[in-house]
Amino acid sequence: MNRGLTVSVVVVVLLLVVGYSATFFVHQAQNAVVVRFGKLVDIVENDPGLHWRVPFVDHVTYIDRRVINIDAPSFELLTSDQKFLVVSAYVRYRIVDTSKFYRAARDEQTAERRLVIALNETLRDKIGSVQMRDILSDKRAALMTEVTSVLKPAGDVFGIEVVDVRFKRVDLPQQNSEAVYNRMRTQRAQEATRIRSEGQAKAQEIKAEADRDRTVLLADTQQQAQILRGEGDAEATRIYNEAFARDPKFFDLYRSLQAMRTGLGGNNTTFVGTPKGDFFRFFEQDPDAPEPPKQ
Amino acid sequence: MAWNNQGGPWGGGGGQGGGQSPWSRGPGGGGQPPDFEEMLRRGQDRMKNLVPGGMGPGKVGALIAIVAVLLWAASGLYQVQPAERGVPLIFGKFTGVLTEPGLHWNWPGPIGSVLTPNVDAQNTVEIGFRSTGTSNTSFDDESLILTGDENIIQVEAVVQWYIDDVEKYLFAIRDPNESLSPDALKQDTVKNAAEAAIRETIGQSPFEVVITGEGREEVGKKAQALAQHILDTYNSGIKIERLSLQRSYAPQEVADAFRDVVRAGADAQSTVNDATAYKNQVTQQALGQASQIKNQAEGYRAEKIAVATGDAQRFVAVYDQYKQNPAITSRRLYLETLEQIMGNMNKVLIDTGQGGAVPYLPLDQLLRQQPPQPAPAQPPVTTPVPSASSGTGTTTSGSTN
Numbered sequence: 001m002n003r004g005l006t007v008s009v010v011v012v013v014l015l016l017v018v019g020y021s022a023t024f025f026v027h028q029a030q031n032a033v034v035v036r037f038g039k040l041v042d043i044v045e046n047d048p049g050l051h052w053r054v055p056f057v058d059h060v061t062y063i064d065r066r067v068i069n070i071d072a073p074s075f076e077l078l079t080s081d082q083k084f085l086v087v088s089a090y091v092r093y094r095i096v097d098t099s100k101f102y103r104a105a106r107d108e109q110t111a112e113r114r115l116v117i118a119l120n121e122t123l124r125d126k127i128g129s130v131q132m133r134d135i136l137s138d139k140r141a142a143l144m145t146e147v148t149s150v151l152k153p154a155g156d157v158f159g160i161e162v163v164d165v166r167f168k169r170v171d172l173p174q175q176n177s178e179a180v181y182n183r184m185r186t187q188r189a190q191e192a193t194r195i196r197s198e199g200q201a202k203a204q205e206i207k208a209e210a211d212r213d214r215t216v217l218l219a220d221t222q223q224q225a226q227i228l229r230g231e232g233d234a235e236a237t238r239i240y241n242e243a244f245a246r247d248p249k250f251f252d253l254y255r256s257l258q259a260m261r262t263g264l265g266g267n268n269t270t271f272v273g274t275p276k277g278d279f280f281r282f283f284e285q286d287p288d289a290p291e292p293p294k295q
Numbered sequence: 296m297a298w299n300n301q302g303g304p305w306g307g308g309g310g311q312g313g314g315q316s317p318w319s320r321g322p323g324g325g326g327q328p329p330d331f332e333e334m335l336r337r338g339q340d341r342m343k344n345l346v347p348g349g350m351g352p353g354k355v356g357a358l359i360a361i362v363a364v365l366l367w368a369a370s371g372l373y374q375v376q377p378a379e380r381g382v383p384l385i386f387g388k389f390t391g392v393l394t395e396p397g398l399h400w401n402w403p404g405p406i407g408s409v410l411t412p413n414v415d416a417q418n419t420v421e422i423g424f425r426s427t428g429t430s431n432t433s434f435d436d437e438s439l440i441l442t443g444d445e446n447i448i449q450v451e452a453v454v455q456w457y458i459d460d461v462e463k464y465l466f467a468i469r470d471p472n473e474s475l476s477p478d479a480l481k482q483d484t485v486k487n488a489a490e491a492a493i494r495e496t497i498g499q500s501p502f503e504v505v506i507t508g509e510g511r512e513e514v515g516k517k518a519q520a521l522a523q524h525i526l527d528t529y530n531s532g533i534k535i536e537r538l539s540l541q542r543s544y545a546p547q548e549v550a551d552a553f554r555d556v557v558r559a560g561a562d563a564q565s566t567v568n569d570a571t572a573y574k575n576q577v578t579q580q581a582l583g584q585a586s587q588i589k590n591q592a593e594g595y596r597a598e599k600i601a602v603a604t605g606d607a608q609r610f611v612a613v614y615d616q617y618k619q620n621p622a623i624t625s626r627r628l629y630l631e632t633l634e635q636i637m638g639n640m641n642k643v644l645i646d647t648g649q650g651g652a653v654p655y656l657p658l659d660q661l662l663r664q665q666p667p668q669p670a671p672a673q674p675p676v677t678t679p680v681p682s683a684s685s686g687t688g689t690t691t692s693g694s695t696n
Contacts, residue, residue: 026386029465049386137443168487188555191559196562203570207573214578220585226592251610269641271637
């Protein structure tokens with residue numbers, strides 16, 4: 001019983017081993033080439049799944065059929081207006097001709113190395129013929145399309161379709177960056193000065209306006225004040241006239257006496273003179289007294 | 296890029312009989328083929344126990360084989376989580392039918408395998424910075440970008456994306472780093488496309504625009520459209536949900552200058568504020584002053600009128616009495632006035648006579664002596680000199696010379 005079992009197990013295992021050796025699976029995302037003693041005998045393109053081969057003789061190489069990415073190293077390139085740019089691009093490609101790719105490149109590294117060299121040349125060429133302004137503009141997209149189309153023949157050699165080339169980064173080299181920073185700094189300094197000056201100008205304007213307003217206001221007020229005073233004076237004059245007009249003669253007396261009292265009043269006036277006149281009428285002589293004997 | 300010439304990353308072929316490629320993540324047993332011998336031995340023991348009477352060896356063998364096959368077949372059951380889709384492969388070929396979340400069966404390894412990408416997850420790519428816990432670290436290489444007017448700006452962006460088309464996502468595009476880990480998200484694909492799009496967009500925008508909030512939003516929108524276009528040309532099956540510039544700011548090297556502009560704005564404002572304060576002060580002072588002037592003038596007017604009215608009434612009152620007896624009243628007023636005046640006055644009464652000697656009067660001394668001793672000065676001076684003749688006496692005449 002044990003021997004029968006062992007035999008059947010061995011048979012199953014052998015079948016499995018041979019089965020594996022006679023088949024190969026091609027993944028959904030792959031193509032494959034079958035090589036027998038160095039000779040390409042079969043190509044599996046766009047046909048994933050189970051495939052047959054001669055056991056232990058055929059060698060299968062799988063080749064990716066997806067869109068693959070190359071991150072190219074950064075290049076320092078000179079534009080036509082003599083500006084250095086550090087450009088790093090990436091390339092997207094797809095292996096479209098499996099057998100051509102296998103014969104020409106064998107593996108992706110080889111193809112990619114060549115593509116990067118071609119990319120470098122193309123970029124040097126293209127960027128060298130445009131101005132920096134163009135790279136920083138709408139023309140960038142057109143430039144990349146151009147680079148892509150120039151790169152296509154380089155890919156064709158390997159059965160590769162170059163899908164897309166993109167500038168990941170377009171930067172200035174360190175020392176040029178410094179120059180840009182300097183320019184930005186001076187621009188900002190100008191801006192700051194302008195803002196401050198504008199502030200001062202505005203402030204001065206406000207102050208001047210305030211001073212003007214004050215002067216105008218005070219002058220207007222003085223005007224009003226003088227008018228008021230004039231009104232007062234006029235009214236007073238009218239009142240005086242009305243009163244004094246009753247008897248100009250009496251007014252003369254009354255007002256003269258008043259003026260004398262004010263003008264001569266006080267105790268710092270000295271009267272030097274003869275005691276004569278109306279006031280002194282009785283100073284020397286009593287009118288009712290008997291006439292002194294005449295000498 | 297570590298491309299294995301002998302078998303590719305998905306191995307599978309070449310007589311290893313293992314099917315242990317990273318793709319054939321076999322359901323259940325991780326792709327390991329069952330250990331037949333072990334299984335057989337175990338099954339044999341179980342059979343012996345079950346059937347003590349014993350059967351023919353052939354029958355036992357067949358039974359064991361059937362059980363083994365059943366067990367193997369059962370290992371083809373797999374579960375798809377709610378956020379996932381099942382992608383069953385047979386011999387590496389996609390069956391063409393995605394399976395919904397739940398329990399499903401596919402051929403177990405090495406024949407079949409299942410991929411279960413997460414289609415609901417929002418994946419995030421950070422550009423220009425990496426969020427590490429609470430703080431963000433800036434990556435100058437990524438974040439420094441040349442603007443259209445040849446300035447340099449620093450930008451931080453976030454891209455959110457999800458798998459839109461599973462088949463395309465898995466089988467039409469390869470991520471730069473995928474050979475290292477086949478299950479990894481295709482972050483670098485998204486990142487490359489987004490970075491290229493952002494740089495291209497900013498490369499066409501002036502610095503002043505990108506640094507503002509609206510400019511950022513605008514750049515984000517344009518870059519999102521461009522990045523989506525790029526990814527679509529690769530047939531990537533990736534959908535960008537949102538590409539947004541989180542921040543855009545002046546690089547470290549020029550940050551001070553930019554801050555100074557902000558400061559300048561504040562300075563200008565404070566200068567203007569000072570001026571406004573001055574204006575308010577001056578205006579208020581002037582208003583106060585004006586009010587004072589006006590009030591004074593009004594006061595003057597009122598005073599004038601009041602005084603005039605008073606004077607007039609006084610005059611009228613006196614006049615009314617004067618009319619009763621003009622001679623007496625005028626005389627009385629005259630006398631009263633002179634009385635008052637003369638009473639307060641210093642007096643030097645002299646009689647010039649007719650052609651007599653002009654008396655010497657030390658007027659200076661008199662005036663000087665006056666304030667300290669006004670009273671005693673009077674009696675000696677008042678020397679009435681009798682005179683018969685009438686002369687005119689004035690306050691000034693008859694003095695020196």
